[in-house]
Amino acid sequence: MVSPPPPRGRAAQSSALSTRFALPGREADGDWLDAMEDVDGGPPPLRTTVNEEAARKIISRNKSPDVPFDRSINAYRGCEHGCIYCYARPTHAYLDLSPGLDFESRLFAKPEAAKLLRRELGARGYSPAPIAMGTNTDPYQPIEARYRLTRQILEVCLETRHPVTITTKSDRILHDLDLLAELARHRLTAVAVSVTSLDARLSRSLEPRAASPAKRLDAIEKLSAAGVPVWVNVSPIVPAITEEWIERILEAAAARGVRGASWIMLRLPHEVAPLFREWLAAHFPDRADKVMHIVQSLRGGADYQSDFFTRMKPQGVWADLIRARFRIAKARLGLGDHRADLDIAQFRPPRRDGQMTLF
Structure with a gap:
């Protein structure tokens, strides 16, 4: 039994399912692979599919002491950017899907996101605090061009004067520059653009369908020029692979008007660790052992530590x-x-059924 070669334009090397939930593995028969190669010229390209999800709520709450927000919105599940290091990959295991290639190609959208947000903001006793977007999957991944869910959410935030923060790797955020500039004028938004390196080839390997570093820097410059508070997030820092770019990223971002900067070290929870090891073996076999040795030295000898106050x-x-x-x-x-x-x-709470409330 052998696995087919990883599709081009994807970061994960396999579609292996999580073993945490005793799900059956997926392997292709070697004879079938040989025949497909001879007859069809190889497997067809891996296409991205999107299923629509009937969510009941859109605001997620958390009590983690490690993050500076208590609520977030993720209008999508999975992320076509396909960043090999993404700590959100294990969430696909809960759907009986692979945290590997399925996370990058089998996506879910919540088309009622703005409607749900309006209902939740209008609930009796709701107390406002900044809503974080981009905490689990990127709100400006490619399917946003089709669904426009992030834009609809921003429209509700502007209408209700509700603060919202965004973290993204995409210059697609510029499509909503009009809304973001208006939110910024009311001190209701801030944006963090994540940049891992300034090497376009490395980025295509690490984050195959995210915007190039040059486009992210261009987005920073245009956001700043429009008066939107923007930060650069050097995240994640991959030891012995991307760390050489730290100072140059900060210099490039500073020249384009960022207000500040932050960084996050590589995190490898659950299924992310074996996926990352596969990626290292495929792209950096000469230093794979060195990288993992450094990672483990940062995490008490393990690939990852999940305890509060330690994981970050x-x-x-x-x-x-x-x-x-x-x-x-x-x-x-x-x-x-x-x-x-x-x-x-x-x-200000949203209007109900197009009418202002009396009380």
Whole structure:
């Protein structure tokens, strides 16, 4: 039994299912693969499919002490950007799908997202606080061009004067520059653009369907020029692969008007670790062992630590070195911390059925 070669334009090397839930594995028969190669010239391209999900709620709550927000919106499940390191990949295992290729190609959209948001913001006793978008999957991944769910959500936020933050790797965010500029005028939004390197070839390998580094920097410049508070997120830092770019990313982003910067070390929860190891073996076999040795030195000897107060804070000499480099570069460039001071006092509940409420 052998597996077919990974499709071009995808980061994951396989469609293996999670073993955490005792799901059956998927393997292609070797004879069938040989015949397909001879007769058909190889497997067909892996197409992206989108299923529509009838969600009951759209605002997700969390009580994690490791993140600076208590609520978020993810209008999509899965992400076509296909970043090999994405910590959200294991969520596809709950759907009996592969955190590997399925996460990149079998997507879900919640077409009623804006309607659900309007209902939840209008609920009796709702208390406003910034809603984070881009916390699990990118709100500006390619299927946003078709569904426009992120834009619809921003329209509700502007109508209700509700603060919202966005994290993205896509210059598609510029399609909503009109809404973001207006939200920014009311101190209701802030944007973080994630940049992992300035090497387009490396980015195509790590994040095969995300915008190129040049396009992300262009988005930063245009957001800043429009008055939208924008930060650069050097995330994730992959030891011995992307860390060489830290200072150059900060310099390029500072030249384009970012207000501050943040960084996150590579995280490999659950099925992400074996997927990342496969990717290393395929793309960086010469240093795969070195990379994983450094990763484990940051996580107490393991691929990952999931405990609160630990998972977001790598430890050890390597982590201390990166912290020092980041601190020195930020000070030299005059960059602040990634912190958004948004106004929650302007919030007004949405209209119900097109009518204003009496009370």
